[in-house]
Amino acid sequence: MDLHVSNEEDEESECVLSIMEKTNQNLQEVLFNEEYNFQEKIKEYNLINSSEDKFNSFEEYIDNLYVSAGIKGHLFKHIE
DSSP states (O other): OOOEEEOTTTOOEEEHHHHHHHHOOOHHHHHHOTTTTHHHHHHHHHHHHSOSOOOSSHHHHHHTSSSOHHHHHHHHHHHO
16 A cells, blocks of 8 residues: 655655654554545545455355354354
């Protein structure tokens, strides 16, 4: 995932980590800062890369997981 923001002053792009280092903001502050617009970029990424698999029920979702039968049984037991 390419999460960079373009700096209008010098037209360079910066990643989340470099912004955190430069501004001393934490991850949440950077991601939710409207100046950087990362929330919109994350939404776009999720729309493009969301799973094509659509499940009609939680049971159908569990059946398609790549886990052992024991774990599936445990999950089924706890959703009832």
